[in-house]
Amino acid sequence: MPKPGPRLRLVDVAERAGVSLATASRALAGRDGVSAEVADRVRQVSQELGYVANPYARTLAGGASSTVGLVVHQIDDPYFSEIAGGVIQVAGEQGLLVQICHSGRNPEHELRQLRHLIAQRVGIILIAGSGYADPRVEAEAKQELATFQDLGGRVAAIGRHFLGVDAVLPDNEAGGLALGEHLLGLGHHRIAVAAATGGLTTVLDRLAGVDAALRRHGRSLDELPIVHSDFTRDGGRIAAEQILRDHPETTAILALNDSMAIGVLATLRAHRIAVPERMSVVGFNDVSVASDLAPSLTTVRLPMTDMGRMALDLALKPRSRRARRRSTGHTLVIRDSTGPAPTR
Amino acid sequence: MPKPGPRLRLVDVAERAGVSLATASRALAGRDGVSAEVADRVRQVSQELGYVANPYARTLAGGASSTVGLVVHQIDDPYFSEIAGGVIQVAGEQGLLVQICHSGRNPEHELRQLRHLIAQRVGIILIAGSGYADPRVEAEAKQELATFQDLGGRVAAIGRHFLGVDAVLPDNEAGGLALGEHLLGLGHHRIAVAAATGGLTTVLDRLAGVDAALRRHGRSLDELPIVHSDFTRDGGRIAAEQILRDHPETTAILALNDSMAIGVLATLRAHRIAVPERMSVVGFNDVSVASDLAPSLTTVRLPMTDMGRMALDLALKPRSRRARRRSTGHTLVIRDSTGPAPTR
DNA sequence: GTGAAAGCGCTAACAA
DNA sequence: TTGTTAGCGCTTTCAC
Numbered sequence: 001m002p003k004p005g006p007r008l009r010l011v012d013v014a015e016r017a018g019v020s021l022a023t024a025s026r027a028l029a030g031r032d033g034v035s036a037e038v039a040d041r042v043r044q045v046s047q048e049l050g051y052v053a054n055p056y057a058r059t060l061a062g063g064a065s066s067t068v069g070l071v072v073h074q075i076d077d078p079y080f081s082e083i084a085g086g087v088i089q090v091a092g093e094q095g096l097l098v099q100i101c102h103s104g105r106n107p108e109h110e111l112r113q114l115r116h117l118i119a120q121r122v123g124i125i126l127i128a129g130s131g132y133a134d135p136r137v138e139a140e141a142k143q144e145l146a147t148f149q150d151l152g153g154r155v156a157a158i159g160r161h162f163l164g165v166d167a168v169l170p171d172n173e174a175g176g177l178a179l180g181e182h183l184l185g186l187g188h189h190r191i192a193v194a195a196a197t198g199g200l201t202t203v204l205d206r207l208a209g210v211d212a213a214l215r216r217h218g219r220s221l222d223e224l225p226i227v228h229s230d231f232t233r234d235g236g237r238i239a240a241e242q243i244l245r246d247h248p249e250t251t252a253i254l255a256l257n258d259s260m261a262i263g264v265l266a267t268l269r270a271h272r273i274a275v276p277e278r279m280s281v282v283g284f285n286d287v288s289v290a291s292d293l294a295p296s297l298t299t300v301r302l303p304m305t306d307m308g309r310m311a312l313d314l315a316l317k318p319r320s321r322r323a324r325r326r327s328t329g330h331t332l333v334i335r336d337s338t339g340p341a342p343t344r
Numbered sequence: 345m346p347k348p349g350p351r352l353r354l355v356d357v358a359e360r361a362g363v364s365l366a367t368a369s370r371a372l373a374g375r376d377g378v379s380a381e382v383a384d385r386v387r388q389v390s391q392e393l394g395y396v397a398n399p400y401a402r403t404l405a406g407g408a409s410s411t412v413g414l415v416v417h418q419i420d421d422p423y424f425s426e427i428a429g430g431v432i433q434v435a436g437e438q439g440l441l442v443q444i445c446h447s448g449r450n451p452e453h454e455l456r457q458l459r460h461l462i463a464q465r466v467g468i469i470l471i472a473g474s475g476y477a478d479p480r481v482e483a484e485a486k487q488e489l490a491t492f493q494d495l496g497g498r499v500a501a502i503g504r505h506f507l508g509v510d511a512v513l514p515d516n517e518a519g520g521l522a523l524g525e526h527l528l529g530l531g532h533h534r535i536a537v538a539a540a541t542g543g544l545t546t547v548l549d550r551l552a553g554v555d556a557a558l559r560r561h562g563r564s565l566d567e568l569p570i571v572h573s574d575f576t577r578d579g580g581r582i583a584a585e586q587i588l589r590d591h592p593e594t595t596a597i598l599a600l601n602d603s604m605a606i607g608v609l610a611t612l613r614a615h616r617i618a619v620p621e622r623m624s625v626v627g628f629n630d631v632s633v634a635s636d637l638a639p640s641l642t643t644v645r646l647p648m649t650d651m652g653r654m655a656l657d658l659a660l661k662p663r664s665r666r667a668r669r670r671s672t673g674h675t676l677v678i679r680d681s682t683g684p685a686p687t688r
Numbered sequence: 689g690t691g692a693a694a695g696c697g698c699t700a701a702c703a704a
Numbered sequence: 705t706t707g708t709t710a711g712c713g714c715t716t717t718c719a720c
Contacts (some may be wrong), residue, residue, distance in 0.1 A: 100432060
């Protein structure tokens with residue numbers, strides 16, 4: 001592995017500006033104890049020379065770590081890549097670097113990544129993706145993050161409530177409610193749910209929303225077939241096959257995210273089942289391709305890019321006594337994959 | 345921004361193992377000059393204590409930088425997020441960190457990002473996305489990367505030939521040829537091309553392939569309408585609108601990437617033009633949704649995830665005298681968006 | 689307001 | 705084979 005070469009150092013800037021190392025450092029850090037003119041001159045010179053501080057030296061000397069660690073399940077899942085896009089935007093504006101690593105939807109692996117990031121002394125950790133309903137699974141990560149924060153690190157979560165850190169929380173329950181109401185409003189009584197594994201809070205929250213909608217109509221989630229699979233297209237395919245086999249009377253499939261909905265649509269197409277004439281389908285998230293599918297997908301829009309931005313914004317604020325929570329809002333986007341329940 | 349807290353240091357490990365700092369350093373780095381037993385004991389102790397080296401101190405002291413800088417146009421473009429997925433996989437296996445930044449399809453911004461990464465002392469730079477046909481545009485980046493390499497950095501490009509560095513090169517020309525042959529074989533004579541801006545080598549290479557196919561049939565690219573737009577869905581929409589307006593006799597649209605093809609399909613759907621009965625459409629890349637569109641998209645598959653892996657693999661090898669080139673291979677994937685040219 | 693000097697934790701010469 | 709020591713480039717006391 002390569003070694004860094006000789007480059008512009010702060011002394012060079014200081015020399016050119018005719019000040020001491022310490023003054024130059026203060027000026028560039030924007031700390032006070034430097035006269036305005038001197039500070040300006042230093043910044044000017046630094047600009048001209050194209051000086052960029054060596055982050056290793058800076059961090060080692062007890063300065064700020066300017067790197068953000070972002071933990072996602074899988075970067076090539078559009079949900080996460082859009083979030084990452086938002087994070088990278090803000091980071092770019094702030095001159096921060098973003099390190100991305102995969103947790104692979106696996107709590108143990110996630111914990112390893114977390115520890116690695118902490119050992120690497122990142123300044124900020126952003127952790128995205130559903131949390132686990134079982135508090136024991138979250139406990140270690142929570143502990144690790146708490147220690148990290150006590151040592152001065154900053155943390156924000158995206159889509160997890162039980163980590164004891166600042167969090168951006170998608171409107172999962174409200175979104176589930178909106179989808180449920182939408183399908184019920186179209187006259188669907190035989191609704192099946194394509195869900196991910198039950199241990200995820202995202203799944204539980206979205207289901208709770210659906211349940212709330214059903215209860216408004218004097219029904220409940222218990223009556224619906226819920227097939228548990230993965231939050232992926234393949235998961236959607238598997239769930240759809242099972243629904244078609246075990247619950248042929250179904251007129252609407254509610255997939256708990258868009259990836260699953262895409263898998264559901266593919267399966268229905270393979271079975272030559274008309275959407276929405278014979279079967280309505282809804283997803284969740286509104287990833288960018290949702291509008292380009294055929295039929296285009298009715299779904300709940302979450303502002304993924306903004307969620308990434310919000311998370312980093314939160315983490316850039318000083319830590320507060322209590323963990324902050326930011327709700328994302330949501331929008332029901334009605335497209336062509338849903339229609340009135342077929343009349344028999 | 346936070347400061348790192350007090351943590352385990354190498355001296356602590358050395359002390360516990362009853363050796364000096366230097367010996368401990370050597371033992372953990374796996375360098376020789378340490379007896380096997382001592383080395384083992386040090387590693388043992390380090391393990392037990394859960395010691396992880398401080399990368400800032402390590403790098404500052406002239407050690408290896410273990411971070412990889414990955415420059416992509418836009419991480420939430422599936423082409424790039426799949427590449428990033430491959431890079432992150434390999435990096436995870438090697439214990440490397442991946443820093444991702446956006447160039448935003450803008451040579452100047454890309455140059456800034458490059459300089460920033462270099463200033464940040466990353467050890468490896470991976471640069472993905474089409475290069476520019478104008479050598480002057482590439483010149484600065486090329487120069488910057490050459491200097492970086494001379495200082496011991498490693499670089500690999502994905503999809504760019506003119507950077508003078510190791511490169512993973514997608515089969516753009518051969519893929520273009522395959523698509524051209526496919527459409528001509530279906531009897532299409534009125535083919536229009538939805539291309540991105542002409543300054544990109546990817547565009548030129550793919551067009552060259554199409555031209556080669558045409559020439560085999562006694563024709564040439566000059567006869568075809570080529571609409572230049574962006575490598576995005578919106579770009580595809582704009583191009584399709586223009587093609588429909590100016591070249592209504594067209595029976596096949598060849599989009600130079602899948603994003604554009606998706607935009608083209610959306611536009612055709614809006615115009616109620618049947619695909620493939622009245623119009624065939626092809627894309628390029630085979631992003632994962634291509635198979636889930638309706639109609640599913642005929643396209644050329646590039647192994648994006650592998651391309652990411654290959655690029656990092658290349659960069660991890662020692663630099664060779666001449667820049668290496670790895671071709672990716674490609675596969676024509678025929679799906680439902682192409683059919684025989686309509687007979688009049 | 690400014691400068692001199694002491695580290696931060698590590699690697700790599702240089703000694704032993 | 706092992707230990708000692710001088711930096712790497714920066715931030716931050718502590719003097720002035």
